[in-house]
Amino acid sequence: MTDDSKSRVYIFDTTLRDGEQSPGATMTHAEKLEIAELLEDMGVDIIEAGFPIASEGDFRAVSEIAQRSKTAVICGLARAQLGDIDRCWEAVRQAPRPRIHTFIGTSPLHRAIPNLSMDEMADRIHQTVTHARNLCDNVQWSPMDATRTEWDYLCRVVEIAIKAGATTINIPDTVGYTAPRESADLIRRLIQTVPGADEVIFATHCHNDLGLATANTLAAVEGGARQVECTINGLGERAGNTALEEVVMALKVRGDIMPFATGVDTRKIMHISRRVSTVSGFPVQFNKAIVGKNAFAHESGIHQDGMLKNKETFEIMRPEDVGLAGTSLPLGKHSGRAALRAKLRDLGVEVGDNQLKDIFVRFKDLADRKKEVFDEDILALVTAAMTEG
């Protein structure tokens, strides 16, 4: 299936807003500009650049990202307050393609905080979305904690937001509470039920508290969501947000069952992942899907032997497609003779079968004592085998 025959899913990246809200992940102004540039360059459709009312620094970052942007939609977040929305507009308006994203918590728990009745909140939504739409023709609205909001009330407020002019309706799973089937059903039923739903784009915004963010996001796409909200490396509050690299690669690798295309150049994933990890100070776990150090590494003898014969035996995507130079076959105590021979060849060492046997015995002995055996160790073993015979 070609990309042209697939439905388009828009990638909304919120690394600079929800990602940066992660305790300890604060980025400097220059770092934010750099990440925004990398996001635009990799083909992200919408960049949520920050929360302009939150601080002077956030306002400056969103404004400058807006001014420098060329192709991506630049979005700022605003609470359901006129002053927030005005400040947000001031920051994003210099972008060629600005968007205001305004939200309010609609579940019973969240309604209790501003102490608004259901009717009062509905009026507030009408007033704030109308205000945002009078400023900007691209307005996103989110009922925060949508997945714990009463169904009837959710339909009612989504309809109000659409009538007031919202062009994107985002359905957040703010606390990572939903599960895949429910996530798909919620979007599907909203699209079927709410008048005017077919005139807007539905978005999904999942958190990872139960480790289900990517699964819930993909399910929402199957339910009809055409914008997915995510962050690089899954950075975000608590257990994080949906990881951009996971959704994009899942859609690429499993296009056979999920026929949706994104505009992301996946070969730029590794670089931005490393930059976000460095500037946020959040290391990427070794076994993290797509971008972890071990995601394309194989240590056991059976796996290494298989990989040397045919890469597809243990890899479902090419490391080059996410921006890596290639597969890695680290040598350790589980490695076999085939991997050792391949490594020796890489290092420019040609040995006969007897020498290989001798070096292999020495290698196993060392690997039992050392977690990872490096190139220097192998070369030392070769020298020892040659001199000691």
Ligand code: KIV
């Ligand atoms: O998780 C959430 O509900 C949010 C909203 C502000 C969209 O981040």
Ligand code: ZN
């Ligand atoms: Zn969020």
